[in-house]
Amino acid sequence: MRRNIIQKPILVILGPTASGKSSLAVKIAKKFNGEVISADSRQVYKGMNLGTGKITKKEMEGIPHHLLDVASPKRKFTVVQYRKLALKALEKIFKKGKLPIICGGTGFYIQALIDGITIPPVPPDWKLRRKLEKKSVEELYELLKKLDKKRAETIEKKNKRRLIRAIEIVQKLGKVPPLKKDPLPYPVLMLGIKKEKKELKKLIRKRLLKRIRQGMIAEVKKLKKSGISWKRLEEFGLEYRWVARYLQNKISKEEMIEKLQKEIENYAKRQMVWFKKDKRIIWIKNQREAEKLVRNFLKKKES
RNA sequence: GCCGGGGUGGUGUAGCUGGUGCGCACGGAACUCUGAAAAAGUUCAAGAUCCGGUUCGAUUCCGGGCCCCGGCA
Numbered sequence: 509m510r511r512n513i514i515q516k517p518i519l520v521i522l523g524p525t526a527s528g529k530s531s532l533a534v535k536i537a538k539k540f541n542g543e544v545i546s547a548d549s550r551q552v553y554k555g556m557n558l559g560t561g562k563i564t565k566k567e568m569e570g571i572p573h574h575l576l577d578v579a580s581p582k583r584k585f586t587v588v589q590y591r592k593l594a595l596k597a598l599e600k601i602f603k604k605g606k607l608p609i610i611c612g613g614t615g616f617y618i619q620a621l622i623d624g625i626t627i628p629p630v631p632p633d634w635k636l637r638r639k640l641e642k643k644s645v646e647e648l649y650e651l652l653k654k655l656d657k658k659r660a661e662t663i664e665k666k667n668k669r670r671l672i673r674a675i676e677i678v679q680k681l682g683k684v685p686p687l688k689k690d691p692l693p694y695p696v697l698m699l700g701i702k703k704e705k706k707e708l709k710k711l712i713r714k715r716l717l718k719r720i721r722q723g724m725i726a727e728v729k730k731l732k733k734s735g736i737s738w739k740r741l742e743e744f745g746l747e748y749r750w751v752a753r754y755l756q757n758k759i760s761k762e763e764m765i766e767k768l769q770k771e772i773e774n775y776a777k778r779q780m781v782w783f784k785k786d787k788r789i790i791w792i793k794n795q796r797e798a799e800k801l802v803r804n805f806l807k808k809k810e811s
Numbered sequence: 812g813c814c815g816g817g818g819u820g821g822u823g824u825a826g827c828u829g830g831u832g833c834g835c836a837c838g839g840a841a842c843u844c845u846g847a848a849a850a851a852g853u854u855c856a857a858g859a860u861c862c863g864g865u866u867c868g869a870u871u872c873c874g875g876g877c878c879c880c881g882g883c884a
Contacts (some may be wrong), residue, residue, distance in 0.1 A: 549850085586847070614848065615844095625845065631846065667844090667851060684845075752863075778848095780842085781841085
């Protein structure tokens with residue numbers, strides 16, 4: 509049996525928002541017989557298109573895309589669901605003998621998928637969370653210390669959300685299990701799109717203005733009409749948060765644009781913090797570099 | 812025009828009695844990451860007193876200027 513069949517190479521294309529991941533992924537997919545698996549925590553939702561910078565049908569140029577529009581914005585989608593669905597998509601693509609291209613900006617999702625962090629099998633208990641939410645961080649920390657001393661040692665003492673999650677797990681399992689990883693048994697090539705700060709800011713601005721022209725505000729209005737609360741829109745962050753505030757007359761349109769620009773820039777920065785840690789990522793400047801690396805990667809696997 | 816309130820960093824603000832005012836938020840930098848990850852959280856740096864006077868010392872007292880807000884005319 510030829511080794512490349514067993515080996516099942518995977519390509520990851522990541523980078524900050526507005527860096528041009530989607531279009532690069534399509535180009536690579538066309539050249540190397542690939543299909544795209546999106547890794548974006550907002551593009552999974554139906555009806556959230558312009559605000560998330562989701563690729564359009566036309567831009568896909570016939571390349572199949574997975575993990576887009578797989579959830580209703582009314583319900584919360586989580587990493588665990590992402591991982592499950594993405595793994596399925598991965599197998600499907602392998603079965604066709606094609607190259608899976610994981611493309612997106614949500615570092616946590618990418619990590620969950622390729623490194624397989626094993627998340628304790630305790631689904632969110634919103635009732636419990638609401639109850640715990642009323643306590644102070646100090647109280648929560650003391651509570652966790654009593655329940656699971658070990659986890660209390662390593663947790664961030666002031667992070668309420670994490671404390672609550674830890675307690676939630678303890679209540680179901682008795683303790684927080686140690687962190688385990690279950691990485692994919694396939695070779696992975698990770699490419700990151702590198703952009704100068706200044707250039708990225710420009711790209712963000714250009715894209716932001718374009719999306720507003722294309723009807724981003726109407727999109728948010730439509731979501732509201734379909735029953736998504738202001739609170740939920742606020743939760744989605746960035747575009748949805750600020751457009752919602754604008755629609756509620758809390759801020760002017762100019763303010764909305766300026767705030768959004770800043771927030772998106774900050775978001776891009778946070779994404780980079782996440783990516784920087786991963787030393788496997790090869791940072792590239794353009795399509796040509798990407799193609800060369802992919803070609804070498806695939807060749808190696810066959811020899 | 813008069814009365815009252817206020818003017819503090821790149822921006823918005825907090826500050827008791829005159830004692831070396833530098834807090835909070837935004838913005839800047841770095842970072843963390845176990846079912847919300849565009850989430851949540853942490854750390855760091857820098858940065859201001861309208862002009863003059865009184866005083867050993869003024870954000871705080873006095874005088875002057877300009878500006879803003881509210882009320883009256």
